[in-house]
Amino acid sequence: MPVITVSVNRATQTVDVPDNMLLSSLLRDVLRLTGTHIGCDTSQCGACTVHVDGRSVKSCTMLAVETDGLAVMTIEGLAEGDKLHPMQAAFRDHHGLQCGFCTPGMIMAAVALAEHNPAPTEAEVREGLEGNLCRCTGYQNIVEAIMSGARTMHGARS
Amino acid sequence: MTPFKMHRAKNLGEAAGLFKAAEEGRFLAGGQTLIPVLKQRLASPSDLVALSGVAGLAGIKVEPSRITVGAMTRHADVAASADVRRLIPALAELAGGIGDPHVRNRGTMGGSVANNDPAADYPAAVLGLGATVVTDRRRISADDYFQGLFTTALADGEIVTGLEFPVPERAGYVKMPHPASRYCLVAVMVAKGQTGVRVAVTGAGQAGVFRVPSMEAALAKSFSADAIVGLKVPSDNMMTDIHAGADYRAHLIGVLARRAVAKALA
Numbered sequence: 001m002p003v004i005t006v007s008v009n010r011a012t013q014t015v016d017v018p019d020n021m022l023l024s025s026l027l028r029d030v031l032r033l034t035g036t037h038i039g040c041d042t043s044q045c046g047a048c049t050v051h052v053d054g055r056s057v058k059s060c061t062m063l064a065v066e067t068d069g070l071a072v073m074t075i076e077g078l079a080e081g082d083k084l085h086p087m088q089a090a091f092r093d094h095h096g097l098q099c100g101f102c103t104p105g106m107i108m109a110a111v112a113l114a115e116h117n118p119a120p121t122e123a124e125v126r127e128g129l130e131g132n133l134c135r136c137t138g139y140q141n142i143v144e145a146i147m148s149g150a151r152t153m154h155g156a157r158s
Numbered sequence: 159m160t161p162f163k164m165h166r167a168k169n170l171g172e173a174a175g176l177f178k179a180a181e182e183g184r185f186l187a188g189g190q191t192l193i194p195v196l197k198q199r200l201a202s203p204s205d206l207v208a209l210s211g212v213a214g215l216a217g218i219k220v221e222p223s224r225i226t227v228g229a230m231t232r233h234a235d236v237a238a239s240a241d242v243r244r245l246i247p248a249l250a251e252l253a254g255g256i257g258d259p260h261v262r263n264r265g266t267m268g269g270s271v272a273n274n275d276p277a278a279d280y281p282a283a284v285l286g287l288g289a290t291v292v293t294d295r296r297r298i299s300a301d302d303y304f305q306g307l308f309t310t311a312l313a314d315g316e317i318v319t320g321l322e323f324p325v326p327e328r329a330g331y332v333k334m335p336h337p338a339s340r341y342c343l344v345a346v347m348v349a350k351g352q353t354g355v356r357v358a359v360t361g362a363g364q365a366g367v368f369r370v371p372s373m374e375a376a377l378a379k380s381f382s383a384d385a386i387v388g389l390k391v392p393s394d395n396m397m398t399d400i401h402a403g404a405d406y407r408a409h410l411i412g413v414l415a416r417r418a419v420a421k422a423l424a
Contacts, residue, residue, distance in 0.1 A: 002164065019164035019206075022193075043194050044338075046260060055234070055263040061193045062264060063186075065164050066210055109259065130340065131258025 004068035008033070009077030017064045023057075024048045026064035027074055035075040035104050039133070046132035049105035050074045056112035058131070075104035078111065087111050090149030091142070098136035106132050106142055114150035122147065160202040166211045170294045170317060173207050177315045180205035185317060187230060187269030190261050215268070215319060218242060223325050223352065225249075226292075229268025229318045234259070236267060248329035248347065248422070249287065252279050255333055257340050268318040271303075274310050274366055276397065277341040279333065281367035286347025286358030287329060290322040297322075306365045326351030328381075330421030332414045334361075336401060343402050344410040348373075348418040350381055357415055362407040364395050373415055382423070383416040 001016045008031060017026055024041075027033045027050065039047035041060050048059040051073040078085035087110050090096070097103045106129070113120060113128040120128065125146045126139070134142060163180075167173035177183040184203040186192055187210075195201050209215060215230035220241045227236060236242055237254030256262055256270075256279050270280040271291060284291065284300045291298040294317045303311045312318070326349040333345035342361030349356050355377045357370040376385045391411045396404035 018161075020159045020162055020196075022159075041197065043190065043261070046258070049260055052263075056260045057264050058260045061190060061261075063164065063189065063193070063206075063208075065166065066189075066208060068166075113259070128259055131260045 002065050002068070004065060006067045006069070007071040009072070009074060015064075019063075019065065021064040023050070023052075023059040023062045023064050023067055023072070026067075027059060027072070033074050033076050037101055037104055039101065039105075044133065045102070045105070046109060047102050047105040049108040049132065051108060051112060054112075054115070056109050056131075073108075075107060078107070085111070086152035087114065087146070087149035090145040090152060094141050094145035094148060096137070096142045096145030097134075102132060102134045102136075106134065110146040110149060111153075113146065114153050118150060118154040120147060120150055159196050160199060162196075162203055163205045164208065165205060166208045168211055168213070170212060170319065173209060173212060173317060174294060174315055176205065176207045180207070183207055183315070185209055185272070187272070188232065188264040188266040189269075190257065190265040191269065191273050191275065209268075209317070216266075220245070225323045225325060227267050227321045227323070229271075229320050230266050231268075233257070233262035233265045233267070233270075237262065245325045246287065246323060246329060248326075248331040248349070249283050249323065252283050252331045252333075252347070255279065255335070255340070267321055271321060272310065272312060272318050274304060274308050275341070276307055276363065276366040277336075277343075277361045279342060279345060279360065282331065282342075282345055282347040282358045282360035283323075284321060285367050285369060286331075286356050287323050287326060287349050288351075288353030288356055289324070291318060292320045292322060293318055301369075304367050309366075324352040326353075328422040330418040330424075332417040332421060334410055334414060344407050344414055346411060346414040346418045348377070348415060348422055350377070350422065354378065355381065357418075359391075359411050359415075362396050362411060364397050370411070370415070377419065381419065383419045386412070386415055386419065 037047040039045035043061040181204040183205045186208040217228045219226040233253045243250040329349035334343045344361045357373040360367045393404040393408035396407040398404045
């Protein structure tokens with residue numbers, strides 16, 4: 001089995017992974033970071049979205065071996081202690097979830113979107129959510145949360 | 159997934175060697191098609207040879223009359239490239255409409271072109287813009303490269319290293335995406351430039367991407383949407399599935415081709 005060195009939520013991990021292990025499985029089954037959800041496992045739903053070197057990817061559609069030398073960020077890495085990331089806070093404030101299953105992927109997608117686009121329009125947010133499915137909310141509050149969270153992320157920085 | 163042995167090649171020679179030594183090898187580019195295929199057990203290779211660590215395969219090189227895109231360049235990087243947006247905006251727009259943002263962050267141009275899915279976007283760009291497929295062995299013109307459903311001119315173990323796009327005078331791409339998968343129900347690339355007028359259609363043909371000579375001839379005389387009004391594409395060789403019938407796909411080609419011309423002129 002290949003030994004890889006990967007930064008996960010800013011902590012360096014050296015792990016021995018099976019050749020055919022998916023990144024989603026490395027995160028959930030080996031590192032016990034179960035905030036990353038597996039919804040469809042067919043690359044459609046985006047519940048497993050994480051960041052690899054700052055870019056959003058579907059962790060069920062990337063082999064763990066391929067993260068060797070890279071930096072992975074999951075939903076668990078966003079908050080600073082008890083202080084929620086502005087996007088997490090925005091999802092709570094705007095009721096951007098019901099059952100919550102898609103939420104980790106939604107928030108990781110939203111953070112990646114807002115990092116590249118500080119003030120996304122509603123249309124840009126909806127387009128940015130193309131890879132994330134929610135079966136509860138009808139998306140309205142998710143879109144509002146992301147527009148608000150993006151403003152807070154960038155307001156807080158300037 | 160069935161078990162396989164994973165290799166990460168550092169250069170093309172090593173990648174070719176690992177493939178040759180494998181009982182049944184497959185190259186892994188961005189994995190946005192191959193990994194789902196493996197999970198569905200539609201393929202069970204003995205060995206995967208990952209190309210992500212091969213130096214020099216990713217990146218966009220600009221010359222006055224052409225753009226060369228490295229095979230491992232991600233769709234998101236093609237879409238965001240200031241050079242591609244300036245010189246071939248239709249290509250940047252096409253790349254930005256593939257799949258979804260997460261897929262575009264992993265999927266690669268070379269992987270898509272090597273796979274030649276009949277509903278993929280990039281084959282329309284490669285054929286419609288008259289690109290050249292560059293491999294570790296030779297250069298293949300787009301007209302010779304696409305040879306049918308998931309079939310290309312690539313030999314066993316041959317690696318796509320890049321795509322060379324001649325910069326067109328103008329080009330337009332219009333896609334009717336499948337609402338769930340974002341694959342092309344039908345999409346048309348129209349271009350006018352160094353390689354004449356070309357009209358390439360993806361998503362529709364039973365044998366994958368194809369050109370429409372009647373439209374090309376009409377547009378060569380007069381490059382306007384009006385020039386192709388009434389030109390019909392026979393539905394004989396169109397795909398029929400639960401999403402769209404052959405007649406509908408054939409009809410859409412005319413509609414989308416006119417829109418693509420209008421876009422090219424905009």
